[in-house]
Amino acid sequence: MIDRLIGEFDRALRTLAAPARSTRPVPGKDLPDVPLDEAARKNVAALMRVNHVGEVCAQALYQGQALTSRDPRTRETLREAAHEEVEHLAWTAQRIGELGGRTSLLNPLWYGGALAIGVVAGLAGDKWNLGFLAETEKQVAAHLQGHLARVPEQDQRSRAIIAQMKEDEAEHAALALQLGGAALPVPVRQAMKLASRVMTGTAYWI
Secondary structure (H helix, E strand, O other): OHHHHHHHHHHHHHHHHOOOOOOOOOOOOOOOOOOOOHHHHHHHHHHHHHHHHHHHHHHHHHHHHHHHOOOHHHHHHHHHHHHHHHHHHHHHHHHHHHOOOOOOOOHHHHHHHHHHHHHHHHHOOHHHHHHHHHHHHHHHHHHHHHHHHHOOOOOHHHHHHHHHHHHHHHHHHHHHHHOOOOOOOHHHHHHHHHHHHHHHHHHOOO
16 A cells, blocks of 8 residues: 555656657648747747647546546546647647746645645545546547647647547547446536636636
8 A cells, every 4th residue: 555655646747747648640740830920929938838738637637537436447447538738738738838937836736726626536436436536537628629729720740639639538438438438417517617717717727
Protein backbone atom coordinates (compact mmCIF):
# COMPACT_ATOMS: atom_id res chain seq x y z
CA MET A 1 0.00 0.00 0.00
CA ILE A 2 2.82 2.41 0.87
CA ASP A 3 4.55 1.64 -2.44
CA ARG A 4 1.32 2.39 -4.28
CA LEU A 5 0.87 5.72 -2.48
CA ILE A 6 4.46 6.68 -3.29
CA GLY A 7 3.82 5.82 -6.93
CA GLU A 8 0.68 7.96 -6.99
CA PHE A 9 2.52 10.87 -5.35
CA ASP A 10 5.22 10.57 -8.01
CA ARG A 11 2.52 10.64 -10.70
CA ALA A 12 1.14 13.88 -9.26
CA LEU A 13 4.59 15.50 -9.18
CA ARG A 14 5.28 14.51 -12.77
CA THR A 15 1.95 15.92 -13.92
CA LEU A 16 2.51 19.25 -12.19
CA ALA A 17 6.26 19.74 -12.49
CA ALA A 18 7.73 17.61 -15.28
CA PRO A 19 7.25 18.26 -19.02
CA ALA A 20 4.74 15.80 -20.47
CA ARG A 21 6.02 13.66 -23.32
CA SER A 22 4.03 12.53 -26.33
CA THR A 23 4.66 9.26 -28.13
CA ARG A 24 2.13 10.12 -30.83
CA PRO A 25 2.88 12.80 -33.43
CA VAL A 26 1.59 16.21 -32.42
CA PRO A 27 -1.51 16.90 -34.54
CA GLY A 28 -0.87 19.60 -37.11
CA LYS A 29 2.91 19.60 -36.62
CA ASP A 30 3.46 19.69 -40.40
CA LEU A 31 0.99 22.52 -40.97
CA PRO A 32 2.29 26.09 -41.39
CA ASP A 33 2.25 28.20 -38.23
CA VAL A 34 0.50 31.28 -39.58
CA PRO A 35 1.20 34.48 -37.57
CA LEU A 36 -1.79 35.82 -35.62
CA ASP A 37 -2.43 39.39 -34.56
CA GLU A 38 -1.77 40.13 -30.88
CA ALA A 39 -5.38 39.85 -29.74
CA ALA A 40 -5.95 36.55 -31.56
CA ARG A 41 -2.65 35.11 -30.31
CA LYS A 42 -3.49 35.93 -26.69
CA ASN A 43 -6.99 34.51 -27.06
CA VAL A 44 -5.80 31.20 -28.54
CA ALA A 45 -3.02 30.89 -25.94
CA ALA A 46 -5.63 31.40 -23.20
CA LEU A 47 -7.93 28.79 -24.75
CA MET A 48 -5.07 26.32 -24.94
CA ARG A 49 -4.25 27.10 -21.29
CA VAL A 50 -7.83 26.16 -20.41
CA ASN A 51 -7.40 22.90 -22.35
CA HIS A 52 -4.12 22.22 -20.56
CA VAL A 53 -5.86 22.72 -17.19
CA GLY A 54 -8.50 20.24 -18.33
CA GLU A 55 -5.79 17.67 -18.95
CA VAL A 56 -4.20 18.34 -15.54
CA CYS A 57 -7.63 17.74 -14.00
CA ALA A 58 -8.10 14.59 -16.09
CA GLN A 59 -4.88 13.11 -14.71
CA ALA A 60 -6.02 13.83 -11.16
CA LEU A 61 -9.56 12.56 -11.74
CA TYR A 62 -8.39 9.28 -13.21
CA GLN A 63 -5.83 8.87 -10.47
CA GLY A 64 -8.46 9.36 -7.77
CA GLN A 65 -10.95 7.09 -9.51
CA ALA A 66 -8.38 4.33 -9.97
CA LEU A 67 -7.31 4.55 -6.33
CA THR A 68 -10.81 3.75 -5.06
CA SER A 69 -12.13 1.55 -7.89
CA ARG A 70 -12.98 -2.01 -6.86
CA ASP A 71 -12.80 -3.61 -10.31
CA PRO A 72 -9.37 -4.32 -11.88
CA ARG A 73 -10.84 -3.86 -15.37
CA THR A 74 -12.16 -0.42 -14.45
CA ARG A 75 -8.81 0.55 -12.96
CA GLU A 76 -7.06 -0.52 -16.16
CA THR A 77 -9.52 1.46 -18.29
CA LEU A 78 -8.86 4.54 -16.18
CA ARG A 79 -5.10 4.13 -16.45
CA GLU A 80 -5.27 3.71 -20.23
CA ALA A 81 -7.41 6.84 -20.54
CA ALA A 82 -4.97 8.74 -18.32
CA HIS A 83 -2.09 7.63 -20.54
CA GLU A 84 -3.78 9.11 -23.61
CA GLU A 85 -4.52 12.30 -21.68
CA VAL A 86 -0.76 12.69 -21.09
CA GLU A 87 -0.49 13.07 -24.86
CA HIS A 88 -3.00 15.91 -24.68
CA LEU A 89 -1.06 17.46 -21.81
CA ALA A 90 2.08 17.49 -23.96
CA TRP A 91 0.32 18.83 -27.06
CA THR A 92 -1.38 21.71 -25.26
CA ALA A 93 1.78 22.67 -23.34
CA GLN A 94 3.81 22.77 -26.56
CA ARG A 95 1.22 24.88 -28.34
CA ILE A 96 0.99 27.31 -25.42
CA GLY A 97 4.76 27.78 -25.67
CA GLU A 98 4.60 28.35 -29.42
CA LEU A 99 1.99 31.03 -28.85
CA GLY A 100 4.07 32.76 -26.19
CA GLY A 101 1.62 31.94 -23.40
CA ARG A 102 1.91 30.17 -20.05
CA THR A 103 0.16 27.38 -18.21
CA SER A 104 -2.20 28.13 -15.32
CA LEU A 105 -0.71 29.38 -12.07
CA LEU A 106 -3.42 27.44 -10.24
CA ASN A 107 -2.56 23.98 -11.56
CA PRO A 108 -1.80 22.54 -8.07
CA LEU A 109 -5.23 23.74 -6.90
CA TRP A 110 -6.98 22.26 -9.93
CA TYR A 111 -5.14 18.98 -9.44
CA GLY A 112 -6.01 18.67 -5.75
CA GLY A 113 -9.69 19.41 -6.32
CA ALA A 114 -9.99 16.98 -9.22
CA LEU A 115 -8.20 14.25 -7.26
CA ALA A 116 -10.71 14.58 -4.41
CA ILE A 117 -13.63 14.39 -6.84
CA GLY A 118 -12.11 11.30 -8.46
CA VAL A 119 -11.74 9.55 -5.09
CA VAL A 120 -15.41 10.21 -4.31
CA ALA A 121 -16.49 8.95 -7.74
CA GLY A 122 -14.52 5.74 -7.22
CA LEU A 123 -16.04 5.19 -3.78
CA ALA A 124 -19.55 5.45 -5.26
CA GLY A 125 -19.05 2.13 -7.08
CA ASP A 126 -17.76 1.09 -10.46
CA LYS A 127 -20.90 1.68 -12.52
CA TRP A 128 -21.01 5.26 -11.22
CA ASN A 129 -17.24 5.57 -11.54
CA LEU A 130 -17.44 4.67 -15.23
CA GLY A 131 -20.54 6.81 -15.62
CA PHE A 132 -18.65 9.76 -14.20
CA LEU A 133 -15.81 9.10 -16.66
CA ALA A 134 -18.26 8.98 -19.57
CA GLU A 135 -20.04 12.18 -18.55
CA THR A 136 -16.76 14.00 -17.96
CA GLU A 137 -15.50 13.08 -21.41
CA LYS A 138 -18.79 14.02 -23.06
CA GLN A 139 -18.68 17.45 -21.45
CA VAL A 140 -15.02 17.91 -22.39
CA ALA A 141 -15.77 16.98 -26.01
CA ALA A 142 -18.56 19.58 -26.09
CA HIS A 143 -16.24 22.15 -24.53
CA LEU A 144 -13.59 21.44 -27.19
CA GLN A 145 -16.19 21.85 -29.94
CA GLY A 146 -16.86 25.30 -28.53
CA HIS A 147 -13.17 26.11 -28.68
CA LEU A 148 -13.02 25.12 -32.33
CA ALA A 149 -15.61 27.82 -32.98
CA ARG A 150 -13.41 30.40 -31.23
CA VAL A 151 -10.03 29.58 -32.78
CA PRO A 152 -9.34 31.45 -36.05
CA GLU A 153 -9.61 29.31 -39.19
CA GLN A 154 -6.05 30.22 -40.18
CA ASP A 155 -4.62 28.75 -36.95
CA GLN A 156 -4.64 25.22 -38.31
CA ARG A 157 -2.09 23.95 -35.78
CA SER A 158 -4.25 24.78 -32.77
CA ARG A 159 -7.38 23.51 -34.51
CA ALA A 160 -5.73 20.18 -35.36
CA ILE A 161 -4.76 19.63 -31.71
CA ILE A 162 -8.22 20.49 -30.42
CA ALA A 163 -9.95 18.32 -33.05
CA GLN A 164 -7.83 15.26 -32.18
CA MET A 165 -8.40 15.79 -28.46
CA LYS A 166 -12.15 15.97 -29.08
CA GLU A 167 -12.05 12.68 -31.00
CA ASP A 168 -10.08 10.95 -28.24
CA GLU A 169 -12.45 12.19 -25.50
CA ALA A 170 -15.47 10.89 -27.40
CA GLU A 171 -13.81 7.47 -27.66
CA HIS A 172 -13.13 7.42 -23.91
CA ALA A 173 -16.77 8.26 -23.18
CA ALA A 174 -18.04 5.50 -25.48
CA LEU A 175 -15.69 2.93 -23.93
CA ALA A 176 -16.78 3.81 -20.39
CA LEU A 177 -20.42 3.28 -21.34
CA GLN A 178 -19.61 -0.03 -23.07
CA LEU A 179 -17.97 -1.23 -19.85
CA GLY A 180 -21.13 -0.59 -17.85
CA GLY A 181 -21.06 3.07 -16.94
CA ALA A 182 -24.40 4.33 -15.63
CA ALA A 183 -26.03 7.58 -16.70
CA LEU A 184 -25.54 10.12 -13.93
CA PRO A 185 -28.55 11.87 -12.35
CA VAL A 186 -29.40 15.25 -13.88
CA PRO A 187 -28.41 17.26 -10.76
CA VAL A 188 -24.95 15.67 -10.81
CA ARG A 189 -24.49 16.45 -14.51
CA GLN A 190 -25.58 20.04 -13.92
CA ALA A 191 -23.19 20.40 -10.97
CA MET A 192 -20.36 19.10 -13.16
CA LYS A 193 -21.18 21.69 -15.84
CA LEU A 194 -21.23 24.48 -13.26
CA ALA A 195 -17.86 23.41 -11.84
CA SER A 196 -16.47 23.26 -15.38
CA ARG A 197 -17.63 26.81 -16.09
CA VAL A 198 -15.90 28.08 -12.97
CA MET A 199 -12.68 26.28 -13.86
CA THR A 200 -12.60 27.31 -17.51
CA GLY A 201 -13.54 30.91 -16.77
CA THR A 202 -10.77 31.22 -14.18
CA ALA A 203 -8.11 29.32 -16.14
CA TYR A 204 -8.64 31.56 -19.18
CA TRP A 205 -7.10 34.42 -17.20
CA ILE A 206 -4.96 32.84 -14.46
